[in-house]
Amino acid sequence: MTTGEPSRAQDAAGEYWDALNQGVPRPVVPDLDPSLANIIDRVRTLDDARSPDLDFVTRLEQQIMESSASTWFDLSVSHTTLTSSANGHREGLRMPLSLPRVDRPGRHWMASLVTAALLLLTLVAGYAAFGGALRPRQQDNMLVAIPAIEATPAPGVTAEEELLVVALPAEALPHAGRVILGLLHYTIPPTAEGTWPPAQPATVCPDAGCPGMELAYVLEGSVTVTAASPLQVVRGDGRGEAEPIPAGTELTLGPGDATLRPNGTAADYANAGATPA
Amino acid sequence: MPNRLQIPLPATGRASPEADLDEADLVAIAKRDRAAFASLYRRYVEPVYRYCDRCLGNRDAAEDATSLIFTKALAALATCRDDRFRSWLFTIAHNVIVDMRREQQPWEPLTAAANLMDGTRQRSPEALALATDDARTIQVLLAHLSADQRDLLELRLAGLTDAEIARSLGRSHGAVRTSQYRAIARLRALVSTSTLAKETSDDNR
Numbered sequence: 001m002t003t004g005e006p007s008r009a010q011d012a013a014g015e016y017w018d019a020l021n022q023g024v025p026r027p028v029v030p031d032l033d034p035s036l037a038n039i040i041d042r043v044r045t046l047d048d049a050r051s052p053d054l055d056f057v058t059r060l061e062q063q064i065m066e067s068s069a070s071t072w073f074d075l076s077v078s079h080t081t082l083t084s085s086a087n088g089h090r091e092g093l094r095m096p097l098s099l100p101r102v103d104r105p106g107r108h109w110m111a112s113l114v115t116a117a118l119l120l121l122t123l124v125a126g127y128a129a130f131g132g133a134l135r136p137r138q139q140d141n142m143l144v145a146i147p148a149i150e151a152t153p154a155p156g157v158t159a160e161e162e163l164l165v166v167a168l169p170a171e172a173l174p175h176a177g178r179v180i181l182g183l184l185h186y187t188i189p190p191t192a193e194g195t196w197p198p199a200q201p202a203t204v205c206p207d208a209g210c211p212g213m214e215l216a217y218v219l220e221g222s223v224t225v226t227a228a229s230p231l232q233v234v235r236g237d238g239r240g241e242a243e244p245i246p247a248g249t250e251l252t253l254g255p256g257d258a259t260l261r262p263n264g265t266a267a268d269y270a271n272a273g274a275t276p277a
Numbered sequence: 278m279p280n281r282l283q284i285p286l287p288a289t290g291r292a293s294p295e296a297d298l299d300e301a302d303l304v305a306i307a308k309r310d311r312a313a314f315a316s317l318y319r320r321y322v323e324p325v326y327r328y329c330d331r332c333l334g335n336r337d338a339a340e341d342a343t344s345l346i347f348t349k350a351l352a353a354l355a356t357c358r359d360d361r362f363r364s365w366l367f368t369i370a371h372n373v374i375v376d377m378r379r380e381q382q383p384w385e386p387l388t389a390a391a392n393l394m395d396g397t398r399q400r401s402p403e404a405l406a407l408a409t410d411d412a413r414t415i416q417v418l419l420a421h422l423s424a425d426q427r428d429l430l431e432l433r434l435a436g437l438t439d440a441e442i443a444r445s446l447g448r449s450h451g452a453v454r455t456s457q458y459r460a461i462a463r464l465r466a467l468v469s470t471s472t473l474a475k476e477t478s479d480d481n482r
Contacts, residue, residue: 010458014439017457021436036458039465043418047434049331056340057322064347065315186309187355 009033016040164217164234164258188223188271195268212263218253221277226250226268231261301359308359314351317362322347325370328435332374334416342377346370364441367432371445421467426460429453 012032017040019027029037188194216225218236225231226249232242236256245251245259253259261267271277298306300320307313325346329339349369350357357365419427432442443453 010454013458013461014454017433018438018440021433021438035465036461039461039468042468043430043461043464044434046418047331049327049434050336050339051323052326052340052343056343057326060322060340060344060347061315061318063344064318064351065312184309 009036012036013040020044163256164215166215166234166258166260188221188269188277190271190274190276193268193270195266213260214263215258215260216253217258218255218277220255221271221275222273223253223277224250224270224272225253225259227259227261227265228267229262229265231259231267234258234260300362304354304357304359304362308354311351311354314354317350318347321363321366324435325366328367328370328431329374331416331434332431333377338377342370342373345373349373361441361444364437364444367435367437367441368445368447370435371428371432418464418467422460422463426456426463429456430460433457 008031012029013036016027016029016032016037019029020040227245228247230247231245231251233245233251233253234242234257236254236258242260251259298316300317303313303316303320307317322343326339326343329342329346330336333339333342346366346369350366353369419430422430428446429442432445433439437445439453439457440450442448443450446453448456
C-alpha cells in the first residue's frame with residue numbers, strides 16, 4: 001500500500017459510514033478508531049441541508065411527467081376526423097407511420113436518429129371521451145383518419161421517410177371511449193430478453209389492459225418474438241404481404257420487419273444477436 | 278446466461294402498486310412506461326434536492342439543479358442499469374453541480390470558510406475557533422477539504438455507500454475509501470485544533 005494509511009482503518013471508516021447510511025443506528029465496526037467515528041457522527045449531525053418546498057416538488061413532478069407524456073397522442077374527437085365512407089365499404093383505420101430522416105447516405109440515418117431500434121406503435125382505447133360521437137352502429141360506416149406521426153426535428157434532419165402503412169380492420173378499433181396513440185422506442189441490448197405485458201400506461205389506461213392494436217417495427221438488429229396471441233408479420237422485403245403467425249410461434253424479425261397483434265396480450269422479446277436491436 | 282428483464286405488471290386497482298416493487302423493477306418499468314418515472318422521482322427528489330442545497334447553498338440554485346437533474350435522468354433513463362439507479366442518478370447530479378459551480382459566484386459561507394484557512398490572514402487559533410463557532414455548519418467544515426474530498430463527503434451525506442460513490446465519481450472503491458479516510462482525518466484534526474483553541478481562550482479569560 002502506498003498511501004501510508006492502514007488499509008483496515010480505511011475500510012473500517014467506510015464500513016461504519018455505509019452502515020449509518022443504510023439505517024443502522026449505532027454500527028459496531030471492529031478496528032474503527034472511536035475518534036473517527038465521532039467525527040463521522042458529528043459531520044452527519046451538522047448536515048443542515050434543507051428539504052424542498054412541497055410546491056416545488058409538486059410543480060416539478062407535473063412538468064417532468066407532462067414532458068414525458070408527450071409521445072402519447074390523444075386522439076379524442078377534437079383530433080380525429082370522422083367521415084362517412086363514400087361506398088359504405090368498411091375501410092378501417094389507415095396509419096401512415098413516418099419518422100424524420102437524417103441527411104446521410106444509405107439507411108444508417110436510423111442509427112443516429114434514435115438509439116432505439118425496436119419501435120412500438122400502440123393504439124389503445126379508454127372508455128370515456130368519444131361518448132355519443134362514435135356509437136358502435138355508426139362506426140361501420142366511418143373512416144377514422146389519423147394524422148401522420150412526426151417526430152420532433154433534430155439537427156441534421158431534412159426529410160421524412162414513410163416506414164409502413166397499415167390498414168386496420170374496423171373490428172380492431174376501439175368502439176367507445178378515448179382513443180390514444182402511443183409511439184415508443186426501445187433498445188434491446190445483446191443477449192437480453194424481456195416480456196412485454198398487456199399495455200398499462202397508468203396515466204392513460206389505468207383500469208384494464210387497453211384494447212386496440214400494437215404495431216412493432218424493427219429499426220435495426222434482430223429480435224425474436226414469441227406472442228401469446230396470433231399475430232401478423234409484414235416482412236421488410238417490400239412485398240407488403242401480411243403473414244399470419246399462430247400463437248406461441250417463435251418469430252425472428254430483422255430490420256424493416258413489423259408485427260401487428262392485439263394490444264392486450266403478452267409477448268416475449270429477445271435479442272440473441274451481438275448488437276443492440 | 279442472458280439478462281432476464283421480467284417486467285411485472287402492476288395489479289389493477291391497487292392504490293400504489295410501485296410500493297411493493299424494488300427499485301430495479303421500477304427502473305425497468307419506467308423505461309417502458311415513462312409515467313412510472315414519477316415513483317422514482319418521488320423517491321429521490323428529497324435527497325437530490327438536499328444534495329443540491331448542500332452543495333450550492335442557495336434555494337433557487339438547488340431548485341434549478343434538481344429540475345435539471347431529473348430532466349436529464351428521464352431523458353437518459355434507457356442508459357441506466359436497472360440495479361444501479363441511485364449511483365447513476367447521483368452521477369448526473371454531481372455533473373450538474375460541477376457545471377453550476379463553475380457558473381456560480383462563490384456563495385458566502387464557502388467564502389467565509391475559505392478565509393478561515395487563508396494563511397496570509399494570520400488568524401490566531403482563538404480567532405479561528407471563534408469564527409468556526411460562529412459558522413459551524415457542514416459547509417464550513419467541507420470548505421477545509423480538497424475538492425475531491427468535498428465531492429465525496431457531499432455524496433456520503435446524500436446517503437450513498439462508498440461503492441455507489443465510487444461509481445458516481447468514476448473512481449475505484451479503494452480510492453474512495455482512501456480519500457474518505459483522509460477527509461475524515463483532516464476534519465478530526467481541524468476540530469481538535471478548534472477545540473484546543475477554544476479551551477485555551479476560555480482558560481485565559
